[in-house]
Amino acid sequence: MLPKVNQTMFIQPVREQGDGDSSTLRSRLADADEHSLYIEVPLVEGTGRLYRTEIGERLRVFYFTAEGVRHQFATQVTGYREDAVKLVALQKPEPDAIARDQRRSFLRADAQLEVAIRIGERLRFVALTEDVGGGGLSFRCERKYPIAPRLKLNGWLLIPYRSGAVTHANFDAEVVRFEPAEPNHYNVMVQFTHIPDSERQKIIRYCFERQLDLRKE
Numbered sequence: 001m002l003p004k005v006n007q008t009m010f011i012q013p014v015r016e017q018g019d020g021d022s023s024t025l026r027s028r029l030a031d032a033d034e035h036s037l038y039i040e041v042p043l044v045e046g047t048g049r050l051y052r053t054e055i056g057e058r059l060r061v062f063y064f065t066a067e068g069v070r071h072q073f074a075t076q077v078t079g080y081r082e083d084a085v086k087l088v089a090l091q092k093p094e095p096d097a098i099a100r101d102q103r104r105s106f107l108r109a110d111a112q113l114e115v116a117i118r119i120g121e122r123l124r125f126v127a128l129t130e131d132v133g134g135g136g137l138s139f140r141c142e143r144k145y146p147i148a149p150r151l152k153l154n155g156w157l158l159i160p161y162r163s164g165a166v167t168h169a170n171f172d173a174e175v176v177r178f179e180p181a182e183p184n185h186y187n188v189m190v191q192f193t194h195i196p197d198s199e200r201q202k203i204i205r206y207c208f209e210r211q212l213d214l215r216k217e
Helices: 197-216
Strands: 008-013 024-034 035-041 056-064 069-081 086-091 097-103 106-108 115-120 125-132 136-142 152-160 166-179 185-194
Touching: 008 197, 024 086, 024 125, 035 069, 056 197, 106 197, 115 136, 125 197, 136 166, 152 197, 166 197
Parallel strands: none
Antiparallel strands: 008 024, 008 056, 024 035, 035 086, 056 069, 069 086, 069 097, 106 125, 115 125, 115 152, 125 136, 136 185, 152 166, 166 185
16 A cells, blocks of 8 residues: 555665664655655654755655554655655655555554543543553543443543654544552553544654654663
């Protein structure tokens, strides 16, 4: 499956052996035609600075579908296009050249993020997550709240990026399981039942940044 317009894409330049560490980049697919994919100028993860590509530069691209399946392909920079913003043209891969994981592979990361939970029309509270991922999250809350298996809820997750930018992601979810935690709390695991792909991509980006941070520790 080819990436869709507005899809977040993670990119790694292909370096010759011994040519230093390969940067991890992030971009967005802005357009596509018969021969090319056009992406926004990539940003270096962790710094937010623009990455200067070169014609002929080889790249490895990967992205996640709304179902959480990771796809990847190899490509190269073929040129540039001037629209409202400058776009980088990549060689469009043949469908059979796109590698697809055989299972869902949403990134997941341990993280204490603020999440606002709404149950029904009136009950609302704020909690801290234990971990987050593209398919769901877990949070800790007081036992006074009416948590139960298969409970439907809505959420609003606050997401801080390494660049200093802050955004949020809205979702609908269902309680998969919960267990008591001290003192007088529950650990609650929920699975997203409805989340726009643009919101899911925000969470995936955050998890990806967290993985990079953990590798450096």
